[in-house]
Amino acid sequence: MIEGKRVIAIIPARxxxxxxxxxxxxxxCNKPLISYTIESALQCDFIDCVMVSTDDNEIxxxxxxxxxxxxxxxPPHLATDTATSYDVILDCLNWYSNHAxxxxxxxxxxxxxxxxxxxxxxxxxxxxxDKKAKAIVSVCESDHHPYWMNxxxxxxxxxxxxxxxxxxxxxxxLPTYYRLNGxxxxxEINYFLEQKSFMGKDSYALVMNKMHSIDIxxxxxxxxxEFILKQFK
Numbered sequence: 001m002i003e004g005k006r007v008i009a010i011i012p013a014r015x016x017x018x019x020x021x022x023x024x025x026x027x028x029c030n031k032p033l034i035s036y037t038i039e040s041a042l043q044c045d046f047i048d049c050v051m052v053s054t055d056d057n058e059i060x061x062x063x064x065x066x067x068x069x070x071x072x073x074x075p076p077h078l079a080t081d082t083a084t085s086y087d088v089i090l091d092c093l094n095w096y097s098n099h100a101x102x103x104x105x106x107x108x109x110x111x112x113x114x115x116x117x118x119x120x121x122x123x124x125x126x127x128x129x130d131k132k133a134k135a136i137v138s139v140c141e142s143d144h145h146p147y148w149m150n151x152x153x154x155x156x157x158x159x160x161x162x163x164x165x166x167x168x169x170x171x172x173x174l175p176t177y178y179r180l181n182g183x184x185x186x187x188e189i190n191y192f193l194e195q196k197s198f199m200g201k202d203s204y205a206l207v208m209n210k211m212h213s214i215d216i217x218x219x220x221x222x223x224x225x226e227f228i229l230k231q232f233k
Contacts, residue, residue: 002129005104008049009041010092011068013111014079015056019218024054024111025062026222029229033216034059036114038066043118046125047107053092055079071095086196093189105188112216113183114225116208124186124206134202135187135195139178140213146177178205181213 013024013034025032034052041050052063055074064070072095078088089108096103107124109116124136147166166174184206185198192198211232214225
C-alpha cells in the first residue's frame, strides 16, 4: 500500500455496447469478462476499494458476485456513447465524497483488458512510487509503425502514400513507437482534477507486453483473448 494514502479502483462497465453486445459480461473461458479485472484488482495490496460503475442490473449482480462494490447504479446520461470517462470518474468520486469516504488515488481498470494481471497493476504502483509520479498510464509497442501509415485520397491513388525518406528502411532502423493500450490509468486524484486528464509533466508510461495489452472491442478481439487464455492459461 501507499503509506497513509487510500486508493480506489474504478471499473467502468455500462450495459450498452455496439461492437460486441453485452461484452462486459460475456463468458470468456467460462467466466464473465468483467470478472478478470475485478479479481486482479482485489488481489492488489495497494488497492483499498474495488468498485464497478454500471447502469446495468445484470452487470451489477455479476460484479457483486465477483467481489466488487456496487454502491449505486450509474445515471442514464452517463451511460451513453457520448458520456466521457472524465464525467464517469467524477461521478464515482463525488458519490463516495458525499458519503463521507475519501481517497487519495484512483486507478481506472477497463474490463475490456482481461489479460492485464495483478503483476501489471503492482508494476504501475511501484513505478508511481519510484518516479514520485502523479500519474501512470499503460502503453505497449505499436503493432504498425506510423511511418508506414497515411490517409488515402478519394481515388485511393498511392503516389504520395509513402514518404520518400522512409522508403527501403527496415523496421529495425525505425524509432520504436508506443500506443495507449487502455489497461491501466493510475493517478493522484487532485492531479487528475487539475489536469482534467491523466497526461502531464508528472505522468509516466508503464510499458506492458502485447499479450497483456489485448483490448476487446469486437468479436475478433474476443476470440484472440480466448485463444491466448486457452493456450497460456
